[in-house]
Amino acid sequence: MRISVLALDGLFDTGLSCTLDAFGVANKISARAMGGTPRFEVSVVGVRRRVRSNHGFPIPVKAVTESKRKPDWVIVPALVTPSPDEVLASLERPDVTDAKAQLVEWRAKGVRVAASCIATFLVADAGLLDGREATTNWSLAPFFRQRYPAVSLDESRMLVPTDIGVTAGAAMGHLDLALWLIRTVSPELATLVSRYLLADIRSSQAAYIIPNHLAQADPLIKRFEQWSRENLKTGFSLQAAASALATSSRSLQRRCQEVLGKSPLAYFQDLRVEHAQSLIRSSGLDVETIAAEVGYGDGATLRALLRQRLGRGVRELRSDLL
Template identity: 75%
Template sequence: MRICVLALEGLFDTGLAVTLDSLRAANGLAVRALGGSPRFDVTVVGVRKRVRSGHGFTIPVQPITPALKPDWVIVPALNATTPELLLPALARPDAADAKAQLQAWRAQGARIAASCIGTFLLAEAGLLDGREATSTWSLAPLFRQRYPLVKLDETRMLVASDIGVTAGAALGHLDLALWLIRQTSPELAALVSRYLLADIRSSQAPYIIPNHLAQHDPLIQRFEQWARKQLRNGFSLQDAANALATSPRSLQRRCQEVLGKSPLAYFQDLRVERAQSLLHGSGLDIEAIASEVGYADGATLRTLLRQRLGRGVRDLRADLL
């Protein structure tokens, strides 16, 4: 498999490093442990002759030539973690050239992969329009507003589509690399995972911080503050709208636009977050915790936690050991 890693100025150092190290480990293990040959021919390329990482290190890149025909192109994240940093980076001339190059590669049949903020570049190029995708959960409201044609689900760690694959935040680069390795050999991917002490993750949901998402919109921020005070009392859309001096329809619409979910679903997120906190930081049993977040019994809370986090109460408490 021939892979081009497209490096842009100011990229996320860890994202590039973990991608290259994972693929290099896979090549080594394919030879030493499986008695085969290297699976990946990896080239780091740039749309500029000189590329520096977010920490200022010079990244040795190869020029892009017509003869370069990759099977896969990987786009590591930019080291721009806020809208104020990201939007100017996406407007740079090198970003425009990178988008054009991605479109050209895709037209030639290459598949495209990106993690974290790298997914924004794919969306800018129109490659994700009409397709399911994931991205860094922390900038999901911006992504959703900027690219309304993309079917974003930031709770997922990996989303494959006909054009390639997108992955989640930061160390989602590792999940992406392991996914690519698995496409050539599940056995090799399992070996790399064990050597790197890397668990395969299917969801970003346990890592999402609801408060961070609420900061993107004044109404949602006020809704979050109201909701936290109401956790023990349960949810009423009409009560929420009255408290915020808006209509239920307006609150529903704004939650969908910013968060990609209903007010009730966001209220459930806050319940899960509070329950996790109590599981980790209190001696309360599950029945008492259920009461704290507005449920009559622990069974309902157990079901919610398993649905949202994919783990039971015993597993969540085991995290403390």
């Protein structure tokens, strides 16, 4: 598999290094432990001849125009632009504009595109995600959803493959993406690499999402979050929430969908899960008591919700503390 890693000024140092390290380890294992030849031909390319990482380290790149063979995949590491204003500014940079055009050109030639974290904004801005599913850095999901309404975003997922490539979640999602690409070539090799690196492909980033952070993106949602926290034990009522917020049920539902990509009830349940996790990890309360604290009549319902949302049960959450 031929892979080009597209490096841009200000990229996330760890994102680039863990991507290159994962494929480097894969090639060494393939050549030594599995008795084969290296499976991945990886090059770092740029739309500029001089590229520096976010920490100021020079990154040796080959000019895109120097490559005589088109890659099978191009990977776009994230830029360090943690706020919507910074994302917008980066998308307007001349080098990023050239990179978007290069992605479109590559894609027209059949090259598949992979992007992690904030790099998904660059791919979306190039129009390559329109009409497709995607994931992104969960903390910027409301902004992504607002800017790219034609993209079906699910920030709870760590990896979302599509016909044009794959998108991955926040920060260390770069490593999940690299392991996923290795797995497409050899599941056995991917398993060995993950064991060497003490890393596994995660199916979800839901456990890392902070609902309070998402609520800050919109004044009405922020007030809905506050109301929800005050009523976790009482239970959810769309009509009661709308009345308390001086809005209509329809308006609250619409705004939640636009900002959060989910219903008011689904967000209310996110807050239940978050509070339940906190109690499980920080208190000696039994499951039935914790269930009552978040508005459920029995522990079985809470257990089912935790398993559905986090893929983990009460025992596994408590074992994290050991």
